[in-house]
Amino acid sequence: MTRLSVNINKIATLRNARGGDMPNVVEAAQRIESFGAQGITVHPRPDERHITYQDVADLKKVVTTEFNIEGNPNDKFIDLVLNNKPTQVTLVPDAVDAITSDAGWDTVKNEDYLKEIVSLFKKEGIRTSIFVDPNQDMITGAQKTGVDRIELYTEAYAKHYQNNKLTAIRAYKECAVLADSLALGVNAGHDLSLDNIAYFKEQIPVLKEVSIGHALISEAMYLGLENVVKQYLNKLK
């Protein structure tokens, strides 16, 4: 089974558009869990343009499924994670001004740095994951840091899926097999959607978890949140 972790950043984007508390991110997370999702993901950005640091603390109190916090491990992020002790922390090398995540880690160049951060979080009992492009050297490099899992950055898969799903999936399959052989758990995320998720899951049987936000919340505008969460769960069985 592949677990669905719903990224609720976009619920916070909508709330922040008016500066009030509608929609309420805590209520949204609780509803998403009640619809069967096995996790809640947040990716607070340094400018707090969607999920705020206060949201993370509020969510920590109520999330009963897996809580996954993603971000670039600057000092503020490290404190946030240590203060809120999620189930999993996913390290993403995004620039401060990035519109969204646009690359995985160079795990070879950053091996020593990542080793240090991974060990800091693991000592606190937090599962660790590193966001990587589907590149075998990056998988081997990730394993050397002592990390528990990798998260495959799926933007390229999503982009090419419509034109040629066979070529779109190839590098991801190879990296997932390699990661599994190195005892690294395999997560995936970015631009996954109701259209492309089933094939990704079918082709990567070792897939432990997907985190999905932008497409899922957009699809929910047409189809309803409960319906959409349940459709993903069906496709991930």
Ligand SMILES: CC(=O)[C@@H](O)[C@H](O)COP(=O)(O)O
């Ligand atoms: C790592 C990743 O791919 C997601 O966390 C994604 O970047 C969501 O962040 P935004 O909602 O800010 O686009």
Ligand SMILES: NCC(=O)COP(=O)(O)O
């Ligand atoms: N880790 C990926 C994530 O949380 C959601 O990415 P997206 O579905 O918003 O592109």
